[in-house]
Amino acid sequence: MLSWIADLVLRRPRTVLVAALVSVLAMAAVGIGAFGKLQSGGFDDPDAPSSRATALIDEKFGGETNLVLLVRADGGGRLDSPAAERAGREIADGLKDEPGVSGVVSYWDTGGSALTSRDGDQALILAHIEGDDTERTDRAGELSEKWSGDRGAVTVHTGGQAAVASDITSQISKDLAIAEAIAVPITLILLVIAFGSVVAALLPLAIGLIAVMGTFAELYVLGSITDVSIFSINLTTALGLGLGIDYGLLLVSRFRERLTEGDDVPDALRTTVATAGRTIAFSAATVVAALAALLLFPPFFLRSFAYAGIGVVAIAAVGALVVVPALLAVLGHRVNSGRLPWAESVRRPDAPVWGRLASVVMRRPALTALPVLAVLLLAASPLLGASFGNPDERVLPDSAPSRQVATAVDEDFGRDDTSAVQIVTTGPVDAAGLDAYATAVSRLDGVTRVQASSGTYQDGEAAPPGPVNAALGRDDAQRLTVATEPESGSGAAEDLVHDIRAVPAPDGVEALVGGPDARLVDTKAAIGDRLPAAIAWVALTTFALLFLFTGSVVQPLRALVLNTISLTAAIGAMVWIFQEGNLSSVLGFTPMPMNTSMTVLLFCIVFGLSMDYEVFVTSRIKELHDAGEDTGTAVTHGLSRTGRIVTMAAGLLAVSLFAFTTSEISFMQMFGLGSGLAILIDAVAVRGVLVPAAMRLLGRGAWYAPKALRRLHGRVGLSEAAAPPPAPAEPRREPAGI
Structure with missing residues (x-):
């Protein structure tokens, strides 16, 4: 499948590198303008009633x-x-x-x-x-x-x-600089430790640089034609470096392995591209599929992360498949230059501790897997009580001026109209119709006062002396301000929005309900209505890609189940921390409902990265199984060969993500801590314990596919290995359950 890349870089490695350098410089020249094209906000559905109400109030009444x-x-x-x-x-x-x-x-x-x-x-x-x-x-x-x-x-x-x-935008800019100042030096040191060679440690940075510069150029183009969130920059830098590390580790480790086994440089490179390269291609496809689900949601905040994420994954994969092989072709054995004292231990192709762990798990799958499952399910249990909201001043530190103002208004003043429900009609309303509608709204439980151009209404009647506010009325529209009793953002406030919307509008017009609580209702509806389709998309595309990768219908199902368990455990832990307030004194945040958009973003990104590691491990297991090893041996040897790569990659990426916990914005802390924790859970608990246990329990059924699908895979499935697997002298007989 990828042999042409190996042939190209072996024939013209320096030409490929010069072309890559010119491309990076061009992308950097374009991408530097991306920051001026990106926008703030984007959390709301532009077609929702509350968004339409805001636009109409801005147009006709000077805005809220x-x-x-x-x-x-x-x-x-x-x-x-x-x-x-x-x-x-x-x-x-x-x-x-x-x-x-x-x-x-x-x-x-x-x-x-x-x-x-x-x-x-x-x-x-x-x-x-x-x-x-x-x-x-x-x-x-x-x-x-x-x-x-x-x-x-x-x-x-x-x-x-x-x-x-x-204040949020300003604080995030400061926090991102601090996070990068912490994460980048630590990551560089850990890369050198992980590779045991200065030269080898620099190769992932080449992938990361290409991915980041290319994605900045992409965001510049997209930002010129559609709305793109400024926060997509954060994902670009973090994911670009993370994927560079993942792909660089995989390629360099496989290349070194082949050199150690006695291959010359051309043969080692061909094998590396054919095996590790194929793994990277499939891995990138699974991550792209997961991130594409974000395109289904109306808020451009979420769609922007799809633009950035898909771009950075695709460009990182191209850089890994083309540029790194060219660098390896030029470097050859010099990839080990700048060797450190522990270099021999990290250069060896296997990690015995992971092989021994897999052997223990496969001898006692239930005994080892059930405690891990119990802990993960316990961590996921807070999800049962999760509530969701939009970001407000509480995501800021207590020292932020805008938060101090909000606190003072809540404590020292009566309710102001910044938190009131706003109603605007789409056309003219006569006096009788306006009076009847305002009276009906004021009669609802939880409504304390309705102000309209015709006067003030309380408890179903005009409140004496009923002053007239002419600024709320026009010949072509009417605006009503509804003061409410429930705390803004609460479930009762959301219920009241539904009750107000249920009141029949005056004849001939539509009454659009806006304000903070209406925006929350509409945001949750916009995401909740499309969430089943997004989950179905992720599941179906992941299943299809893993089937093409493995030829089995069981492996994709096993991967989906295990990845879901680890992901729900991580999100459940975030509910326990950020909604219920545990560790709030340590991290310095105010407990509040989970940020709806950030939780969806966390799900899609972490699911994609989990599938990244799934492909890394399954690729090696399948390669060994296809070469004649029984399932048990293939799993043990496969984890021995990939365990170190996966844990190193996960640990290095987690460092970058955990750096976001230094942020003073609580939803950035949640994203950094949640995604870093999810990646570590996946790399250690899932890949180290649950995968070998599941493979042991599935036995020969792990590779099952119906005859029709086997024939389909034979025609369209993609497979490539270093060499044709040896034909067994007789049919392989695996022990029962293996």
Whole structure:
């Protein structure tokens, strides 16, 4: 299948390397512009009712409040003191003059008690920043820097949804730099230790560099024609380096093995490309299939990770299959240059400890596998009580200004309209229809007040004296603001959104319900409705690829079951930590519901990487089985040859991912800790114990396929080994159960 690559790089290795260098430089020149093309936000379904409500409110009513300035009188003074009043009015008037800012309302404009704290020394200025998510995030950062701090008789802090997004983006940029500063040096040291040679340790970095630069160029192109999240950069760098390590370990280890066995460089390279190269091709295909499931979800935040993930996997595979063989062809035996004292122990082709572990497991499969399964199922059990939400100010550290503002508003003020349910009609509504609709909404349990252009409504009737707010009404639309009793983000708040949507809209129009709780409902629906299709896609494509790889229908099923167990254990542990609050004092986060989008992202990425290691191990086992070894021996020898590679690759990638736990954003901590833990569980518990136990229990049935599928595999299945397997003198008879 891949013999032409080996022939090419053996004939023209330097030409291939020069072409690769030119390509990397070109991709770097294009990719450097990717950062200016990527966007913030993207967590919402653009076609959901809440998104349509937001767009309509922006268009017709100046937008929802997304910027909150908390003004505090200094020195224990009062807001009504001349100095504080003068400073407050100057801030409010200055904000009104800012370009791209509308709907500015302040305590000094209205004198309303809703905009002043209970103790009377704090006040709010509310505003709307115009533009898309990225423009709002950038503008919020500029306004915060300009207006926050000591302003004479008052001190100002900036909050609101736009300021929260700005603080999250700013903090993640700082955290990513810290994480890379920690992970990269440690990874380089561990690479040298793992390879026992400085030259060999540099080869995975070549793959990683190609993958990262190529994906940046891809993101630049995609960012020019569609919405792509800025957070896709994080995945590109982490996954590019991780896959470089995975593929580099596999290729270099196999090449060294063949040299140790006495092959000359051309033969060693041909065998390496034919065997390890084929494994990489299938591994990349399984990871791409898992990440492609993210394309099914409407929020472009998730789709962006599919763009980045598919790109980085495909480009890393091409780099591994073409560039690294060319480097090996040029280096030859010099791949071992810069040898370290322990080089001989890591260069040997097998790892006896993994072979001995497999032998023990296969002699006592139930005794060894059941305790591991029990621990993993126990770790997965918190998933039964999982709840999901959208990121808010609680993902930030306590020191973040926007979080401090949100806390002050919750504790010191009445409910403000930033958390209210927003309703907007898609057309004109007459006075009688508006009055009837507002009355019906105000009658719902959990609704404390409804404000409309016709007045204020409480408990099913107009509240005296019923002041008129003309800004909520237009000839072509009406807007209603609904103050609610349940805590925002709670299950009761979500139920209330459903109840409001169930109220019949005025005749001839649609009543679109928006606001934070409505966005949460719609996000969960957008992901939940498509989750079965995404899971089915991952399962079917994985099954098909592994069938083509192994010729068995049992191996794909075994892989799906074991990978699901390890993945649910890791996500269950994240529920126990980040939702239930265990280890919160150590990691420094606030417990809250699991981030819906990040949990789906974690599932798809970790599932794909788990299949990566599945292909590494199964490839060697099948190769030995096809060469004439019985299943038990093939499993023992296969794990002996791949156990070190898998654990080294997993450990090195886990270092990069665990570095994200230094972040001060809780959902980044969850992603880094969860994905790193899942990879280690898969590499050690699943590959070391559960795979040999399952193979022992399945016995000869492990390679079963119906006759029709065997014939299909014979025609379309892809197989390639170093040499044709020897024909056995007589049919192989395996011991019972092996």
